[in-house]
Amino acid sequence: MLLRAYTRDWTALFFGFFFPLIFMGIFGILNFGSFGHVALGIVDNADNADSQAFRAALGRVETLQLSSGTSDDQLARLQKGDRDIVLVIPADFKVAAARPGAAVPTLTLYANQGRGEQVAVGSAILTQVIDQMSFAITQTAPVVAMKREEIAGRNLKYVDFLTPGIVGMTIMQLGVASVMFSFVVDRQRGVIRRIMATPISRRNYMAAHVLERLLLAIVQVLILIAVAVFAFNVTIVGSLGLVLAIAVLGSVLFLCFGFAVTGFVTTENQAPAILQLVTLPQMFLSGVFFSRDAVPAFLKPVSDVLPLTFLNDALRQVSTAGAGIVDVGRDVIGIVVWSAIMFFIAFRFFKLET
Amino acid sequence: MTVAPIVSVRELRKRYGQIKAVDGVSFDVHEREIFALLGPNGAGKTTTVEILEGLRSADSGTALVAGVDVRKDPSGVKERIGVQLQQSAFPENFLAQEVVDLFALFHGRKVDSLALLRAVGLEDKAKQKSEKLSGGQRQRLSIAVAMVNEPQVLFLDEPTTGLDPQARRNLWDLIRDIRKRGTTVFLTTHYLDEAEVLCDRVAIIDAGRIIALDSPQALITKLLGRGFSKPVPQQQANLEDVFLDLTGHALRED
Numbered sequence: 152m153l154l155r156a157y158t159r160d161w162t163a164l165f166f167g168f169f170f171p172l173i174f175m176g177i178f179g180i181l182n183f184g185s186f187g188h189v190a191l192g193i194v195d196n197a198d199n200a201d202s203q204a205f206r207a208a209l210g211r212v213e214t215l216q217l218s219s220g221t222s223d224d225q226l227a228r229l230q231k232g233d234r235d236i237v238l239v240i241p242a243d244f245k246v247a248a249a250r251p252g253a254a255v256p257t258l259t260l261y262a263n264q265g266r267g268e269q270v271a272v273g274s275a276i277l278t279q280v281i282d283q284m285s286f287a288i289t290q291t292a293p294v295v296a297m298k299r300e301e302i303a304g305r306n307l308k309y310v311d312f313l314t315p316g317i318v319g320m321t322i323m324q325l326g327v328a329s330v331m332f333s334f335v336v337d338r339q340r341g342v343i344r345r346i347m348a349t350p351i352s353r354r355n356y357m358a359a360h361v362l363e364r365l366l367l368a369i370v371q372v373l374i375l376i377a378v379a380v381f382a383f384n385v386t387i388v389g390s391l392g393l394v395l396a397i398a399v400l401g402s403v404l405f406l407c408f409g410f411a412v413t414g415f416v417t418t419e420n421q422a423p424a425i426l427q428l429v430t431l432p433q434m435f436l437s438g439v440f441f442s443r444d445a446v447p448a449f450l451k452p453v454s455d456v457l458p459l460t461f462l463n464d465a466l467r468q469v470s471t472a473g474a475g476i477v478d479v480g481r482d483v484i485g486i487v488v489w490s491a492i493m494f495f496i497a498f499r500f501f502k503l504e505t
Numbered sequence: 506m507t508v509a510p511i512v513s514v515r516e517l518r519k520r521y522g523q524i525k526a527v528d529g530v531s532f533d534v535h536e537r538e539i540f541a542l543l544g545p546n547g548a549g550k551t552t553t554v555e556i557l558e559g560l561r562s563a564d565s566g567t568a569l570v571a572g573v574d575v576r577k578d579p580s581g582v583k584e585r586i587g588v589q590l591q592q593s594a595f596p597e598n599f600l601a602q603e604v605v606d607l608f609a610l611f612h613g614r615k616v617d618s619l620a621l622l623r624a625v626g627l628e629d630k631a632k633q634k635s636e637k638l639s640g641g642q643r644q645r646l647s648i649a650v651a652m653v654n655e656p657q658v659l660f661l662d663e664p665t666t667g668l669d670p671q672a673r674r675n676l677w678d679l680i681r682d683i684r685k686r687g688t689t690v691f692l693t694t695h696y697l698d699e700a701e702v703l704c705d706r707v708a709i710i711d712a713g714r715i716i717a718l719d720s721p722q723a724l725i726t727k728l729l730g731r732g733f734s735k736p737v738p739q740q741q742a743n744l745e746d747v748f749l750d751l752t753g754h755a756l757r758e759d
Contacts, residue, residue, distance in 0.1 A: 341593035348558055348590060349611035350583040 172378060188216040189273040192225035192237040197244035205246070208280050215276060229261055235269040237261040238277065246284055311386060314379040315394075315466035316439040318372055322398060323433060323459050325368050326405025328426055330360075331413045334503075335422050343503050353503060361406055368402035369395065389469035393476060397469065400486050401462040407493035408458060414500030433459040438467070458493075461485030509572075511536045511658055511689050512557065517566035519552055526552040527563070528713035534658075534691055534706075539684050541700045542693045544710040550693040551591055553710070554662050557691070558588050571657040584612065587651030587688075589644070591662040595635045601646050602631040609653040616653050625649045625679055641672030645679060652683070659683060661692040665699060670749055677703050 191209070195202050210217055218234075219225075225237045239259040260277070262270040337343050346356060372395065379385035387394060412429055416422050433439075436446055437459035446454045454460060465482035468474035476483070510533035519527040527549045534540040542550045555561040557570055559579030568575040571585040595604045605618035622628050625645040630638060635646060644664055651659055661680070665673045680703060684690050694700055700707045701721045708718040717724060 337596065341590060342596050344560070345588075345590055345593035345595070346608075346611060348560055348583060348588045349608060350580045350613070351611040352580070 172375065189214055189269045189276070190216045190218070190233065190235045191273055192228060192234040193217060193219040194222045194225050194237065194239045195219055196222075196242040197240050199244065201246040202240050202244045205240070205244070205280075205284065208284065209277075212276055212280070214272065226261060229263055232263065232265065235263050235266045236273045236277075246288055308385075310379065310383045311471055312442070312467070313440065314376070314383075314385045315470045316463055317379075318375050318394075318398060319401065319437070319459055319463040319466055320434060320439045321371055321375060322368055322401045322462065323405050323408075323430060325364065325371060326402055327409040327412060327430055329364060329367075330406060330409030331416060331422050331426055333360075334410075334413050335416050335419055338504065339419055347503065356503075364406055365399065365402050369399065372398040387470045388473035389475070393469050394466060397462070397465045397479070397483070397486075400483065400490075401466075404458055404462065404486050404490040404493065407490050407497050410497035410501045411493045414497060414502065433457050436460070438463050456485075458486070458489040461489065510534055511571055512540075512691060513567075513569040514553075514557070515567045517553065517556060517568055518564045519556060519561065520564060525713050527556070529566070530710070530713070530715055531566075532708050532715060532718055534689060536689055537684060537687060538705040539680065539690045539692070539703055541704040541707045542691070542710055543695070543697070543700050543707045544693075545695060548710045549713040550695075550710055551662055554660055554691070554693055555590075557582075558586065558660055559583050584654065585657050587648075587654065587656035587659045589647045589651050589659075589661045589664060591666075593647075595646070595650070597634075597636055599635055600632050601627060601635050601638065604635045604646065605650055605653060608650045612654040614654055621649045621652055622646075624652070624682075626675070639672075641668050641675065644668065644672075644676060648676075648679065648683070652688075656688060658689045658691055661690065663693055663695070665694065665696065670745055671752070673699070674749075 193206060193209070195206065206217070206219075209215055220228075222239060225234060228234045229237045237260070239261070241256050241258070244256045244258075258277075258281075260274065262274070264270075334343075347353070376385075376387065376391070376394070380387065408429075412425060416425050432453075436450060436454040437443070437457045438454075439459070443454055443460070461482040465479040465486070468479050468482070472478075512532075512534035514533070515531045517527050517530045518525070530549070530553055542553060544550050552561065556563045557568055557575060559575050559582045563576060570582045573581045573585060575582050596607070599607060601622060602618045605616065605621055609616040609618070619628060619631060622631050625648050627638075627642060627645055627649065630642060630646075635643070638646060648659070648661070648664075651661075664680070665676055668676065677699070680690055680692070692704075704721060706718065706720050707724070708715050709724075710716070719727070
C-alpha cells in the first residue's frame with residue numbers, strides 16, 4: 152500500500168528511479184573516458200594503385216578516422232584541431248622492393264602537438280601498416296615476432312566503470328533523501344503524530360519504513376543493472392548475487408545515514424541544503440563518475456574513508472573485476488563500521504516527534 | 506443506578522519547565538454524552554486531551570479512559586478510542602479510501618472503508634487524494650479515520666477551527682449522528698456557540714484549571730441567577746444567521 156502511494160509521488164519517482172537512469176544514459180552515450188578515434192587526414196599526391204591500396208589498408212584499421220583532401224585543406228584542419236595527424240603521400244609513392252641504398256618514397260607526417268596520445272597511437276598504427284606492406288613485398292619474415300595477449304579478455308568501457316558508481320549513488324540518494332524528506336515533512340505536518348495515536352508501536356512503524364526502503368533499493372538496483380546490461384551492453388563480471396548483497400548492505404548503511412542526518416534537520420527548508428551538504432562531496436569524491444585517481448592528493452585521505460567510497464569500490468570490484476567476497480572484505484568492513492556509527496548517531500538523535 | 510463514567514480524570518498535572526500546563530484537573534465524562542473542554546488558546550485543553558489519548562505522559566494524577574489507565578497502558582487506550590488531532594495530516598499521495606484502510610491496518614483491523622466514508626458523507630470522494638480535499642472534507646475524513654476501530658470514545662481537538670459556517674453545521678450534525686450510534690464524543694473548542702448547541706456538558710478550563718463544569722443551560726442559568734444581564738439586549742438574529750440565510754444551509758462541495 153505504501154508502494155502504491157509511492158508510485159503516485161512523481162517527484163520521488165523521478166529522483167529515485169529516472170534520475171539515475173538519465174545519468175547513466177547521458178554518460179553511457181557520451182562514453183567519456185574512452186580513447187575514441189585518431190583523426191587521420193591523408194593528402195594523396197600520388198593517387199596511383201599502390202597509394203590506393205595503402206589507403207585501403209589504413210581504412211581497415213578501426214581506430215583510424217580517415218579523411219582526405221588537399222594539403223592546404225588538411226593542414227588547416229590540423230591547425231584547427233579537427234585532425235590529429237595529417238599524412239602526406241608523395242607523388243613518387245610506390246610499393247616495390249627497393250635496392251639497398253636507394254632512396255625510398257618518404258611519407259611526411261604532421262602531428263598535432265596538443266593530441267600526444269592520439270598521435271602516438273596513430274603513428275604506431277601507421278608504422279605497423281607500413282611494416283606489413285614492406286614484409287609482403289620483400290618476402291622476409293619479421294625478425295622478431297610479437298604476440299599480443301588481451302589481458303583478462305575484457306575491454307572495459309566507460310559504462311562498465313560507471314554502472315556500479317551509479318548504483319552506489321542511487322543507493323545513497325534513495326537512503327538519505329527518501330528518509331530525510333519523508334520524515335521531516337511527515338513530522339512537520341503532524342502525520343507521524345496522528346499515526347502514533349494508533350496502537351501501532353514505534354518499533355513496528357520504523358521497521359515498516361526500513362523494510363519498504365530496502366525493498367525499493369533492491370528493485371531499483373535490479374532495474375539499473377537490467378538497463379545497463381540490456382541497453383548499454385554492460386558486463387557484470389562478478390556474481391550478480393554478490394552485487395545485490397553489497398547493495399543491500401549499502402542500503403542499510405545509507406538508511407542509517409539518512410536517519411542519523413534527519414535527527415539534525417527540523418524543518419522542511421533545511422532538508423535540501425543538508426542533503427546536498429552530505430551527498431554532493433561523496434558524489435564527487437567517492438568515484439561515482441570518474442576514478443578516484445583524479446581526486447587531488449590533499450583530499451585523498453577524506454575520499455578514502457567516505458561511506459560511498461567503500462560501497463562503490465566493493466560494487467566496482469565485483470562488477471568490473473569479478474572480485475569475490477574475500478577481495479572486497481576491506482570495503483565490506485568499511486560499510487559495516489559506517490553503518491554501526493550511523494546507527495548509533497541515529498539512535499541517539501533521531502526523533503519521531505519534535 | 507449509576508453507570509461508571511467512561512472517562513475519569515483525577516488531579517491530573519503536567520508542567521513544561523515553569524509553566525503549569527495542566528494544574529490539577531478532575532472531571533468525569535458519562536457514556537454517550539457529548540462533552541466539551543472549553544477554553545481560550547493555551548489554557549491546557551490540548552495538553553489534557555493528548556494525555557487522555559496516550560500521546561503525552563502526565564506528571565501526576567490518574568486518568569481512566571474506557572476502563573483503561575492511560576498512564577499504565579497508553580496503547581490499550583489507543584485501541585479503544587478514536588482521535589482527531591488539532592494539527593495533523595495524513596500521508597501524502599493516498600486516496601481518501603486508502604487513508605482509511607491504512608489506519609485500519611495500524612489498528613490491526615480490516616474495515617469497510619467505503620461504508621465509513623459514506624457515514625461521513627465522503628463516499629464520492631473515496632478516489633480522491635486526501636490532500637486535495639477541502640478543509641471540511643478533510644475534517645470529515647479525519648473522523649472517518651478515527652472511527653476505524655469502532656471506538657468507545659471519540660476525541661476531537663478543535664474540529665471546526667477554520668471551517669466556514671456551513672461546514673461547521675454539517676460537522677455538528679455528523680457529531681450528533683455519531684453519538685446517536687452509541688459513541689461518546691469528547692471535544693475541545695474555543696467556540697462558545699458550538700459548545701452551547703452541541704454539548705450535553707462543558708468544562709471550562711483556564712490556566713490549567715477547571716473553573717466551571719455543567720450543562721450549557723445550567724451555566725447560563727447560574728450566571729443569570731447572579732444578576733447578570735447583557736448591556737445590549739440580544740437581537741433575535743445575528744450576522745451568522747444572515748450569512749446562512751443568504752448562502753444556504755447545505756454544505757457546498759467545490
